[in-house]
Amino acid sequence: MTTVTSPTRTPRRRKRLNSPTGLPRVYFVLPATVFIFFIVGYPMFELFRMSFATVTPATLLTGGDYVGFDNYTALFNSPSFGDIAVRTAVFGLIVLLIALPGGLAAAMALEKRTKFFGFTYGLMVLMWALPPIVNAVAWRFIFFQDGALNEILRGLGIIDEPIFFLLDGWLPLLSVSFVAGWVALPFAAVVFRAALMDVPKEQLEAAEVDGAGAASRFWNITFPSISPTVYILSILFLSWAVRSFDFTFVMTGGGPGEASTTLPLLGYVKAFQLADFSGGATVAVVTIIAVLIFALPYTRSLGKQSDR
Amino acid sequence: MKKRARRFRPSVPAYIVASLMIVLYGSPLAFLLLGSGQTAGTLPSVSPASITDYSLSNYVDYFVVYGNGPSLWNSAVIALGTTTLIMAFGLPAAYWLSRLSPFASSALLIIVVFLQMLPQAAVIIPLYRVLALWGLIGNRWGVIIALAGSLLPWALLLLGPYFRSIPRELNEASAVDGAGGLRQFWSIILPLTRNGAITIGLLTFMVTWGDFVYSINLLTKSALYPASASIVGYVNAYSVDWPGLMAASVITAIPILIVFLIFQRRLTEGLSAGSVKG
Numbered sequence: 001m002t003t004v005t006s007p008t009r010t011p012r013r014r015k016r017l018n019s020p021t022g023l024p025r026v027y028f029v030l031p032a033t034v035f036i037f038f039i040v041g042y043p044m045f046e047l048f049r050m051s052f053a054t055v056t057p058a059t060l061l062t063g064g065d066y067v068g069f070d071n072y073t074a075l076f077n078s079p080s081f082g083d084i085a086v087r088t089a090v091f092g093l094i095v096l097l098i099a100l101p102g103g104l105a106a107a108m109a110l111e112k113r114t115k116f117f118g119f120t121y122g123l124m125v126l127m128w129a130l131p132p133i134v135n136a137v138a139w140r141f142i143f144f145q146d147g148a149l150n151e152i153l154r155g156l157g158i159i160d161e162p163i164f165f166l167l168d169g170w171l172p173l174l175s176v177s178f179v180a181g182w183v184a185l186p187f188a189a190v191v192f193r194a195a196l197m198d199v200p201k202e203q204l205e206a207a208e209v210d211g212a213g214a215a216s217r218f219w220n221i222t223f224p225s226i227s228p229t230v231y232i233l234s235i236l237f238l239s240w241a242v243r244s245f246d247f248t249f250v251m252t253g254g255g256p257g258e259a260s261t262t263l264p265l266l267g268y269v270k271a272f273q274l275a276d277f278s279g280g281a282t283v284a285v286v287t288i289i290a291v292l293i294f295a296l297p298y299t300r301s302l303g304k305q306s307d308r
Numbered sequence: 309m310k311k312r313a314r315r316f317r318p319s320v321p322a323y324i325v326a327s328l329m330i331v332l333y334g335s336p337l338a339f340l341l342l343g344s345g346q347t348a349g350t351l352p353s354v355s356p357a358s359i360t361d362y363s364l365s366n367y368v369d370y371f372v373v374y375g376n377g378p379s380l381w382n383s384a385v386i387a388l389g390t391t392t393l394i395m396a397f398g399l400p401a402a403y404w405l406s407r408l409s410p411f412a413s414s415a416l417l418i419i420v421v422f423l424q425m426l427p428q429a430a431v432i433i434p435l436y437r438v439l440a441l442w443g444l445i446g447n448r449w450g451v452i453i454a455l456a457g458s459l460l461p462w463a464l465l466l467l468g469p470y471f472r473s474i475p476r477e478l479n480e481a482s483a484v485d486g487a488g489g490l491r492q493f494w495s496i497i498l499p500l501t502r503n504g505a506i507t508i509g510l511l512t513f514m515v516t517w518g519d520f521v522y523s524i525n526l527l528t529k530s531a532l533y534p535a536s537a538s539i540v541g542y543v544n545a546y547s548v549d550w551p552g553l554m555a556a557s558v559i560t561a562i563p564i565l566i567v568f569l570i571f572q573r574r575l576t577e578g579l580s581a582g583s584v585k586g
Contacts, residue, residue, distance in 0.1 A: 032401035039457025043434035109325035131518030133536045134557040138336035148354045243427035267429035284430035
């Protein structure tokens with residue numbers, strides 16, 4: 001199968017392009033590395049620098065003056081920072097509480113591929129895959145004071161006055177978190193569906209023969225087998241709460257006031273709506289540190305999975 | 309598996325969960341379709357009686373009155389441009405990463421995971437300044453390279469399993485046969501990972517089609533906005549034209565719907581393989 005070329009050329013070429021084992025040389029990864037360096041790496045450096053300076057639209061191109069830790073002390077001393085941190089945690093926990101049990105229940109219920117179950121599963125994954133803005137519009141209409149949910153609740157005679165889901169107290173945060181959990185649930189179902197295939201079927205059948213109930217089979221056989229998946233998904237969803245804000249942005253804009261503002265949205269709002277680039281950068285650095293806490297265990301469990 | 313499937317009769321709880329899911333995931337879509345056919349500027353009703361005066365005029369107005377056709381073109385340019393860039397950089401890089409020693413690859417994995425988890429705002433705030441320095445604000449290329457840069461680590465993670473499943477012996481064998489690095493990649497490795505490449509390419513396309521955060525901040529003229537970004541303007545308008553907004557949402561969703569219906573199985577498999585199995 002060796003290609004016939006001039007004997008003087010082949011060895012030289014092979015030496016230059018190819019290591020003896022045929023493994024790819026570093027030029028395969030060079031374009032991606034350079035690209036990520038310029039588009040993500042260098043901007044990260046800029047982000048840290050901006051968080052120690054005062055950058056406003058006027059000083060955006062020149063860079064602003066160095067102010068040390070002023071931006072950080074201002075952020076941590078601002079009266080709303082604690083509330084926003086709590087809201088971010090609540091958001092993340094609600095996403096977990098909806099997406100994990102819901103996704104597992106859906107994956108188990110839809111495990112058998114009948115037509116009806118297949119359609120249900122397909123519909124769920126489709127809604128997950130739709131552009132976030134489309135889902136956010138639909139849910140904003142559902143939760144809107146004159147929207148679908150209030151119309152249905154009134155039609156059923158459950159309420160007389162509309163509920164202000166997107167305006168009243170904790171409801172905006174809860175509504176937005178619910179939607180984030182709703183969109184995360186099909187993703188969890190997809191991942192759980194794959195994990196459920198690795199649950200030892202013989203053990204389940206043996207336990208059933210021995211008279212173990214459904215709950216006992218679940219907690220003693222199924223759950224231990226899928227617990228690594230539960231762990232990974234928990235990290236993913238919690239980190240998602242700290243880094244993403246598109247549903248909140250479209251449904252409530254973080255409001256009313258800051259009633260549904262979470263940390264990632266705060267950084268965005270400061271930078272692009274209040275034109276306080278340094279304030280936004282400071283919040284972003286704080287969220288990066290929070291995300292780092294999640295990234296390490298996630299990497300370790302990914303490594304463990306690929307060893308199997 | 310087959311044996312069980314034959315014996316299996318779906319249980320009552322399974323039907324309850326499935327029905328609940330149908331309601332939870334069907335109703336938002338149903339409301340969008342229902343509302344988008346009602347008179348522009350009115351408040352849509354979801355009662356069955358509202359179906360009587362259903363019309364497609366909001367869909368027509370989207371193109372004719374509001375002239376939103378170009379925004380779909382903008383979406384296509386941004387999504388296809390980003391996907392092409394990510395594949396061009398990502399495929400060789402993912403291949404290279406898959407051939408590293410376990411120690412080196414787990415060290416690099418930490419960096420990739422960290423980059424993939426970076427908060428949106430953390431990327432876009434400094435990038436705004438950097439792109440401004442480079443004169444790329446208000447330019448579709450700015451959005452494309454910003455999206456490609458921030459999604460490339462994610463694509464690398466998802467592509468990893470496909471490349472790792474190819475045994476290293478194949479490299480040795482083809483090196484003995486005299487295939488150079490690039491040729492090996494192009495005519496041996498890539499054909500074997502074609503499925504994975506297509507799956508991750510499709511996922512990238514779908515994610516970038518839906519982006520609005522990068523677009524509304526890095527583009528200055530709304531004429532350049534992709535479809536999803538132009539909806540944001542609608543939503544935050546002082547008085548919302550719900551039926552028009554819903555028609556715009558459905559139109560924005562249609563390309564994703566088509567891609568999804570064609571490639572459904574492939575997408576769900578790629579998703580579960582990449583996210584957890586590493």
